[in-house]
Amino acid sequence: MAAYWIAHVTVTDAQAYAAYQAQARGVFEAHGGRFLARGGRAVALEGAAFARHVIVEFPSIEDAQACYASDQYRAARALRRGAAEVQIAIVEDM
Structure with missing residues (x-):
């Protein structure tokens, strides 16, 4: 059953965040992720407004979790540290 990695992001250092993006894309794809x-453009209707939103579809919630826990994504997250405010959730399809 498909699962969706949903990230809400406000970038605070565009150059460092770009380095994260360049590395993270391949990690998502290696785990079956598809943007x-x-x-x-996004419109916040309730709650905190973030500047950027990302949805990545994975074959399963286990694939999405494995991606997040992987050494490769841990290295990508290190590039993002201090470059953005981020909230991430993984939601399983119904």
Whole structure:
């Protein structure tokens, strides 16, 4: 059953965040991830407003969790540290 990695992001250091993006993309793809939304126009209706929203579809919640826990994504997250405020959730399809 598919699962969706949903990230809400406000970038505070564009150069460092770009380095994270360059590395993270390959990690998502290696775990079967496919971008459904990345940036683009968004409207906050309730709660905190973030500047950027990302949705990545994975074959399963286990694949998404394995991606997050992988050494490769841990290295990508290190590049993002201090470059953005981030909230991430993984949601399983119904």
